[in-house]
Amino acid sequence: MISFISFPAQADDAYRKTRHYTEEKYGDVYMDFDDEFEGQQQTNSKLTCPGETLTSSQDFMRGHGTYVDNEEVIASVAGTVERVNRLVTVRAVSSRYNPEVGDxxxxxxxxxxxxxxxxxxxxxxxxxxxxxxxxxxxxxxxxxxxxxxxxxxxxxxxxxxxxxxxxxxxxxxxxxxxxxxxxxxxxxxxxxxxxxxxxxxxxxxxxxxxxxxxxxxxxxxxxxxxxxxxxxxxxxxxxxxxxxxxxxxxxxxxxxxxxxxxxxxxxxxxxxxxxxxxxxxxxxxxxxxxxxxxxxxxxxxxxxxxxxxxxxxxxxxxxx
CATH class of the missing domain: 2.40.50.140 (Nucleic acid-binding proteins)
Structure with missing residues (x-):
């Protein structure tokens, strides 16, 4: 005899609670980070130094020039902070040439x-x-x-x-x-x-x-x-x-x-x-x-x- 068992509704509630907790805990950080980048698009890019905390790693991905420590994205080089969607990178002020075809x-x-x-x-x-x-x-x-x-x-x-x-x-x-x-x-x-x-x-x-x-x-x-x-x-x-x-x-x-x-x-x-x-x-x-x-x-x-x-x-x- 075959019987079908539905998933418990608590799982969806648990996911919502976890997501709500994350947004509640880090929402201010994300909002400040987004607003900061929106303002920088009109002026100059943000300059950072090694060891400076950029944002939380909960909702952002680390890119070149950064590392993660204690759930925080931290700059590893001195340069300008750049963001593409949820990818955060730091373009070093002094670095080797990165070639492209046709250069x-x-x-x-x-x-x-x-x-x-x-x-x-x-x-x-x-x-x-x-x-x-x-x-x-x-x-x-x-x-x-x-x-x-x-x-x-x-x-x-x-x-x-x-x-x-x-x-x-x-x-x-x-x-x-x-x-x-x-x-x-x-x-x-x-x-x-x-x-x-x-x-x-x-x-x-x-x-x-x-x-x-x-x-x-x-x-x-x-x-x-x-x-x-x-x-x-x-x-x-x-x-x-x-x-x-x-x-x-x-x-x-x-x-x-x-x-x-x-x-x-x-x-x-x-x-x-x-x-x-x-x-x-x-x-x-x-x-x-x-x-x-x-x-x-x-x-x-x-x-x-x-x-x-x-x-x-x-x-x-x-x-x-």
């Missing part, structure tokens, strides 16, 4: 390996540039042969700087780079400046040209390359691909005025980065124009003085 990065060759180069891209691990992902002399598109592998050091060797694009990721999380476009490749005739990656904003183009005949490459990994201006006509067309120029280790002759302009732009970037100001094309142009308008505009070194740096920051901060 423009500036890196340094760290090691030459069989059919690949290891590249320091200011990330958690070295990036990989495969031999099959670079341009060959003459701009020909063909399969890489053993003879090409024997000549890898004629393309890139340890210490060389290059600009590349993130193509994909390997199984271990390392990013794969490529330099197949003529706007990518070895870097010469300039100066490298390193800033926190969080200060480099994603722009429509990360190749900038200032009126002072200085080119800037804003790498999303925090490496910025400043060099003398190269005319676009010199790089157009696959037929005009000059291997000796593209893969040369010899810098061109740079006049004194161009050297001063490169140093000026480098000092401007250092000052803005020291004040944690995000770097954009319009901001860099405004900062350069302000320095040239000053009476001491001809003196590049004076920009690094504290009072001049504060004045520069105050002048460009109004445009943020």
């Amino acid at each position: 423009l990065v500036v890196g340094r060759i760290a090691e030459v390996q069989p059919r690949r180069w290891k590249v320091d891209a200011n990330s958690r691990q070295d990036a990989v540039l495969m031999l099959s992902s670079v341009n060959l002399p003459g701009g020909v598109q063909r399969r890489k042969l053993e003879s090409d592998e024997l000549q890898m050091r004629t393309f890139f060797e340890e210490g060389d700087l290059l600009v590349a694009e993130v193509q994909a990721f390997f199984a271990d999380g390392a990013m794969s780079l490529h330099t197949r476009s003529l706007k990518y490749g070895k870097l010469r005739n300039g100066q490298l400046v390193a800033v926190p990656p969080t200060l480099v904003r994603r722009l429509k183009s990360h190749f900038l040209t200032l009126p002072c005949n200085v080119d800037i490459i804003l790498g999303l990994n925090g490496y910025i390359w400043i060099s003398k201006h190269v005319k676009s006509s010199d790089q157009e067309g696959e037929q005009g691909f000059d291997a000796e120029a593209v893969y040369s280790n010899q810098n061109d002759e740079i006049d004194a005025s161009t050297r001063a302009a490169i140093s000026r732009v480098a000092n401007i970037i250092k000052i803005l980065a020291s004040h944690s100001i995000p770097l954009t094309d319009t901001l860099l142009l405004d900062a350069y124009d302000w320095t040239m308008e000053q009476e001491e505009g001809s003196d590049v070194k004076r920009l690094l003085l504290e009072d001049h740096g504060d004045a520069l920051v105050a002048a460009v901060a109004s445009s943020l």
Whole structure:
């Protein structure tokens, strides 16, 4: 004989009592946390420090930069608090570069390996540039042969700087780079400046040209390359691909005025980065124009003085 037994009604009541108890105990905390984030969306994000209690773990999930202790979500790094639905994370103020496919990065060759180069891209691990992902002399598109592998050091060797694009990721999380476009490749005739990656904003183009005949490459990994201006006509067309120029280790002759302009732009970037100001094309142009308008505009070194740096920051901060 088959009989059916219904579940007791007390279970539903018990669930309601438990839920009511949780909301009664932590309702104020949740409400304050929600209101706080709603207000921050209109202004700036909340800054936190390690060990600071963010909210209760009863109804929120911990994300990167947090941990749970005594049913409380606590920040483990210093940074800005972010929330997506019920996921609470802390974006660190100072951290390594977190790459995405399509990002423009500036890196340094760290090691030459069989059919690949290891590249320091200011990330958690070295990036990989495969031999099959670079341009060959003459701009020909063909399969890489053993003879090409024997000549890898004629393309890139340890210490060389290059600009590349993130193509994909390997199984271990390392990013794969490529330099197949003529706007990518070895870097010469300039100066490298390193800033926190969080200060480099994603722009429509990360190749900038200032009126002072200085080119800037804003790498999303925090490496910025400043060099003398190269005319676009010199790089157009696959037929005009000059291997000796593209893969040369010899810098061109740079006049004194161009050297001063490169140093000026480098000092401007250092000052803005020291004040944690995000770097954009319009901001860099405004900062350069302000320095040239000053009476001491001809003196590049004076920009690094504290009072001049504060004045520069105050002048460009109004445009943020």
